Amino acid sequence: MTYRVGTRVRVADRPHEGHHRTPGYVKGKTGRVERMHASFTNPETRAYGANGLPAQRLYLVGFAQRDVWPDYRGDARDRIYADVFEHWLEEAE
Amino acid sequence: MNDHDHEHPHAAITNGDEPAAAARARALEELLLEKGVIRREDVRAGIDWLVSRSPADGARLVARAWADPEFKARLLADARAAALELGLDPGPSPVVVAVENTDAVHHMVVCTLCSCYPRALLGPPPNWYKSLPYRSRAVSDPRGVLTEFGVELGDDVEVRVLDSTADIRYLVIPRRPAGSEGMSEAELASLVTRDSMIGVSAPQSA
Structure with a gap:
């Protein structure tokens, strides 16, 4: 499933044993696809000597800071962006 | 026994x-x-x-972008191609993406998971960039961190933190300082600091 720019997406809130590049603070959070990057080899398998294939599409996802940190002190418009691989994303309602 | x-x-x-x-x-x-x-x-x-890489390369990109809006557009669209256009070495595989600071939006870059950094264009990252306090506070309290770095932003400026969690390396094009009108590209490049391309300082024209 490919997510177009502007799509509201939720980052899967699942435990993952071993190396992965999805930071804990965005797991379970809903944001917006800001950019669709290229596809890259999967670091979760590459880290253990495999070739990382199939490659996974990478997205820049933007989150409202106040959605990520409930007591965020800055402006309501402030945003935090993270690059998240497609297999960590699901479409949000 | x-x-x-x-x-x-x-x-x-x-x-x-x-x-x-x-x-x-x-x-x-x-x-x-x-x-x-x-x-x-x-x-x-x-x-x-x-160790042969240096922020002088990134500064050349920024100075050209300040001087030439069409080059800036190309830099924002494809930083790798823009670096090659200036004869710079954009490095091996990681993709570099440039983002622009404006009157309305301020970007800053962090790698919370390790120390991802556009090394090809900025050289080795500073030690504070790799430190746990920066990596944790840049995402949760960016305005507090910016204040400590001496950057005062108005409430009307939106702060965007970019966490380089995967294969993309982010380079900030800082705002061109007032008073730099009429400067040559080399003079402009001398205003562009390493920290301003991470988004934690603002270039000053002396």
């Missing part, structure tokens, strides 16, 4: 003065050499390449 039951204290096992991380890196290197995965020359060449 056990004559060594660990009821008595041992001296702590240490690496002498060598930090644990350095000992681990050395052990990994020796193993990779022994198994023929890498060669000693590869390690040396990699280190030589890394």
Whole structure:
């Protein structure tokens, strides 16, 4: 499933044993696809000597800071962006 | 009969003065050499390449972008191609994406998971960039961190933190300072600091 720019997406809130590049603070959070990057080899398998294939599409996802940190002190418009691989994303309602 | 039951204290096992991380890196290197995965020359060449990189390259990109709006558009669209256009080495695989600071939006870059950084264009990252306090506070309290770096932003400026969690490296095009009108590209480049391309300082025209 490919997510177009502007799509509201939720980052899967699942435990993952071993190396992965999805930071804990965005797991379970809903944001917006800001950019669709290229596809890259999967670091979760590459880290253990495999070739990382199939490659996974990478997205820049933007989150409202106040959605990520409930007591965020800055402006309501402030945003935090993270690059998240497609297999960590699901479409949000 | 056990004559060594660990009821008595041992001296702590240490690496002498060598930090644990350095000992681990050395052990990994020796193993990779022994198994023929890498060669000693590869390690040396990699280190030589890394320390030969400098923020002067990034500053040239920013100065050209300030001087030439069409180049800025190309830099924002494809930073790798823009670097090659200036004869700069954008490095191996990681994709560089440039983002622009404006009157309305301020970007700053962090790598919360490790120390991802556009090394090809900025050289080795500063130690604070790799420190736990920066990596944790840049995402949760960016305005507080910016204040400590001396950047005062108005409430009307939106702060965007970019966490480079994967294969993309982010380069900030800072705002061109007032008073820099009429400067040559070389003079402009001298205003562009490393920290301003991470997004934690603002270039000043002296």
